[in-house]
Amino acid sequence: FPLVDPWWRVNIKAEKRGSTYFMQGYPSYFLRTDIEENNRQVFSLFLKECAVPEDLSKKFFTWLPRRSVLSFRNLEEKLKRFQEKKIFTILWTLRLFCFVFVMVEKFLTPVFAGKAVLVALTFPTILEFLPILLPRHFSLPFQDKMLTKLDEILKNEPWKLGFSSITRRELNLSRCEATWATFCQCEHLLWKIPDLQKNALILYDQLKTRCRDMGHTYEDQEELARFVSKDMSIEHVWQSLEFLKVHNIVIREKKLVFLPDLHESEKNIAKYIGDLLSNCSWQLDVDVRKILNVSETSRELVDNKINVTQAHKMEYLKENSPNNHNCENPFPEKEVGSTSGTQSKAEVDSHQVIAMEKICSNPVTIISGKGGSGKSTIVSCLFHHLMQIEKEVEAASKDFEEDLDAPEKWNTFDCHWESETMHTKKHLNVLFTAPTGSAANLLSEKTKLPAYTLWQTCFLVSCCLAVILIPAHT
Template sequence: MASRNKQLRELQGQLLPSKALVEVNEDCLEEEDDDCLAEEEDEPVFVDAEELCSGGLKAGSLPGCLPVVISDENTRKKYEVSGHFPLTGPWWRVKVQVKPAGSRNYQVQGFPSYFLQSNMSPPDQKNICSLFLTDCNAPSDTITKFLAWVNATLGYENLNFENLWETLRTFEKENMKNGKKQSTQQESQPDNQMWRSVEKTIPFRSVMTALKFPKIMEFLPVLLPRHFKQLISSCPNEVLRNMEEILGTHPWKLGFSKVTYRELKLLQCEASWTAFCQFPSLLLLMTDVQKNGLIVYSKLKQLCREHGHTYVEGPDLTSQLSNQMSFHDVWECLKFLNDIHVVTYKKGCVFLYNLYQAEKGIASSIGDLMKRPPWCFHVDVKKVLASIRTKKPENSRRGDPLNESKPDETLETSEANTQDSGDHICDHGEDEGNAEIPDDQLDQDQVAALEMVCSNAVTVISGKGGCGKTTIVSHLFRHRELLEKREVKKACEDFEQDQDVPEEWITYTEQSLPKADKGIEVLLTAPTGKAAGLLRQKTGFHAYTLCQVSYSFYFWKKTMDKENSEN
């Protein structure tokens, strides 16, 4: 680590125009080993349904890797640098850490801080303004007219970004006056619309943001690289003003997504402790408890991610942090984090708050299901398991020698065929329904698992990969569906045979026969998209991720509550 830091150097200076400003191949990032960037790439995302439905600003992707030229103010030299630059243009000064990546090139480590050259770098105001308006998609002939008007009225030496917006407005008014005098108002109107479109471009908005909120431009590209560009391009001034105030008073708040969502309506928006460490000026604004809280939170997330848990036992957490702070400091930080609803402490365990609430909700729902009367799934589980071993006819296996050694693929092929032909479904369903297999050839664990599924509202099936968890569950519901189709087909045939009987008999029969059970509706869910796809493939039913189900239910409930309140 020490040797790597010795290779780093800080560059600070103007971004110069690049002749070939194109995205660099991703290979340029293969050697980039900055901790901050690694966290940005690898951090898993958990978004609550409430947050998804809130309409808050979502994180975007990291900016592309671009080649730029930086004119360093300290060495007075120009450096060719490749890195993640969300904004480019010679009206920006940047400060960034780089390391050598060849004889003349450098690779950015992390992300740059931005500073606006509001004076347009005298005596280059004309060129800077021309490049800026071109970047804002203004037509070249209009830019030429504007610059000529500036030279004749204001003078290039008095042009800067602080008065650019007002100068553009004045130029627009002058055009309108001239248009009225010459009765050519129709010709000037497109120019007016053009200037309004210029004001909506990201380069223009970013410059205006830098004038009003310089701290955002300096700190957020590093602290929140996935949110930065969307913040300056789409957030209202009120949100930006609040964020500027936070950066100047309580920057620690940006380290916790729960706080940024609560105060700024930003989704999964939190800066890492590593990113904060790049700004000593921000650390000076934090108390020891707040700084240690960020360290504890970072370690808690790391341990949960590494071990696949939603919590860490208190003694283990304090042990992991023993070389950074005392036992007393750790528990003082945990109290602080608990008070702001970032963590939850229960029974000697420290939970991440969002994950704890999610688990609590799941447990509550499962508990509610288990209190309800048990459902009855009337199937012969032995026939279900026997159907798994049922082989397809020999003629359907020709031309595919791999099927002999891959029974699971035979099963999947059978499912694909049953979807192609309705007649084949019924025939195959009858074969499955009549399949028999000796008890000693059945896996008794699978028998017990299916019997539990058929008689309990909640069943947890565990086992190592490939032991047949998905297979037996998917076949259970396919088997039930085929039986229902066969019952419907038989009922239709019986009705056709009895269609000439007296009407009184039909009426008596309808009243005396017990009503058929309503078809069981099954919602298949899985934790990941890949697992949901596997369920969908094996069963032929719709399957969704838990996140999709949670979001859909929350949105439906929110809509229903709103309609009920209006009524």
């Protein structure tokens, strides 16, 4: 409730459950024009909220006749008469704090309080419907031109507030639109909306709901028509779709209906993936089967080590058991694999081989599979192997460079080769990303390398760009 002062009347629907009332929807506000009880106290509080100095306020009420009843409709007239007496210029002070938006915390509330009263006097329709239709934008410091336009829309074409593309064009408000559910709360506005626009609002709301709930970027128009079949006929569906398309509210491609922002994202994703597929050369020279064999063998060795450890614990417990002298074994025998002898070669999954080969030969690879099928294992094994090779090569190169006792004849590399190598050497830079934090942690745990969520990656990139764009003199 942004407006809680005693000169406001709040209208809200509530449902009683037991002894408690539960709020239904958002409130609407009306300015109280007949404040009879505690009249002077209420208006004294209003002047205080408008940052009028206390001594000026006292002198105004001293000048005001005792039987005079103040209201917001005659307050300006009373202040003018008070000013004409040339006692104090309180009107100028009130106007200043009502119309000027001061970015100081102690003046923020007074400005909003005074401005809200002036808006309620001039545009009562806005205070009645805007808090319901656009609750998140209600407290914005609207300009007078915008208020006039908004009042005109509410009186003549309220359906426009249901489409963000229209509010952006006509009111310069970004991502600001009312939902069909909020329109249903404003019964006095519904009868002003023609059937075509009403059906368009219902259809648009269903499209947004489907895209949000299902993670889609579009919806098939036949499916969309089926979802709203209880609200309109099929003929009205096609008319509404055409209306939405003409007003650039949705984008239609063949039989698909897109939301504009999601359509743009879809196009950009397709473009960048296409560029990767057509322009990037990508080849990782590795022995895929060897990598997977090493991975499987390591896993078997770990399992055998665990089994041997469990066997040793069981033997120890047997020897120290109080029933051991009766030659009774209180522990059931458990088969334990032996680590002695030759290790059977681990069998490699053919699907994993194909997947890893695809990764090594294509700049974009999509691997799908159920949980535990080895998607993360394939990626982690491959890049862990590549990073390990690079570390070994770097370590060997460093050891060679620091080998000061080597004879001169070992130095077979000339300066030209060294400088060329420095310029042509490319480090393997891998950035691991995942949709969620748990997936990123799993990837980091398996690869032993840092992994980030997609949002963290976007933040890191933006920080890098910010650093790059800093001028040199700073």
